[in-house]
Amino acid sequence: MAKLKKSSHIRSVLKGVSWRIIATTDTILVVLLVTCLLGQCSMDNALKIGASEFLLKLFIFYIHDRIWLEVLNKRATETYELVYKSISWRIVATSTTFLISGYILKAFDEVALYIALTELFTKFILYYFHEKLWLKLPLGKIRNFIFGTRK
Numbered sequence: 001m002a003k004l005k006k007s008s009h010i011r012s013v014l015k016g017v018s019w020r021i022i023a024t025t026d027t028i029l030v031v032l033l034v035t036c037l038l039g040q041c042s043m044d045n046a047l048k049i050g051a052s053e054f055l056l057k058l059f060i061f062y063i064h065d066r067i068w069l070e071v072l073n074k075r076a077t078e079t080y081e082l083v084y085k086s087i088s089w090r091i092v093a094t095s096t097t098f099l100i101s102g103y104i105l106k107a108f109d110e111v112a113l114y115i116a117l118t119e120l121f122t123k124f125i126l127y128y129f130h131e132k133l134w135l136k137l138p139l140g141k142i143r144n145f146i147f148g149t150r151k
Helices: 009-037 043-072 079-105 110-135 141-147
Strands: none
Touching: 009 043, 009 079, 009 110, 043 079, 079 110
16 A cells, blocks of 8 residues: 555544544533633533534534645644644634633623633643644554554
C-alpha cells in the first residue's frame, strides 16, 4: 500500500470524536464553574449544553478540519499553521458555545458570555495540544488498524 499523503475522512471523524470528548468534558466543567460562581449552579444545564455542543460541534469540527486540509492542501504541521487553525476553530467554536449557552439558559447575557470567554482560553490550549497529538499518529495507521488492511 502506498504511503498516504492526505488525512482520510475516517481520520477526520475519529479526530473529531476524540476532540469532542475532551471539549465536552471541558464545556461541562466550565459551565458548572461559571454558573456556580454566579449563583446559578445547574448540572442539568451543564449537561444539556455539553450534549448539544457534542452533537453540533462534531459536525462543525469535521467541516473545519476538511476545509483546512483543502486550504493548505496538506495537514497543518508547522507551529504557525497550528496556531492559525486553532484561532479559526476557536472563533467558530466560541461563537457556537455562546449561542448554545444562551439558548439553553434562555438568556444571551453575561452568563453565556462568561461561559464562551472562559472556554475560549481553556479550549485554545487543549485544541493546540490535541492537534499536536494527532500529528504524531502516522497517516494510514488508523485506517489500517480499523479496517485490518496490511501494507
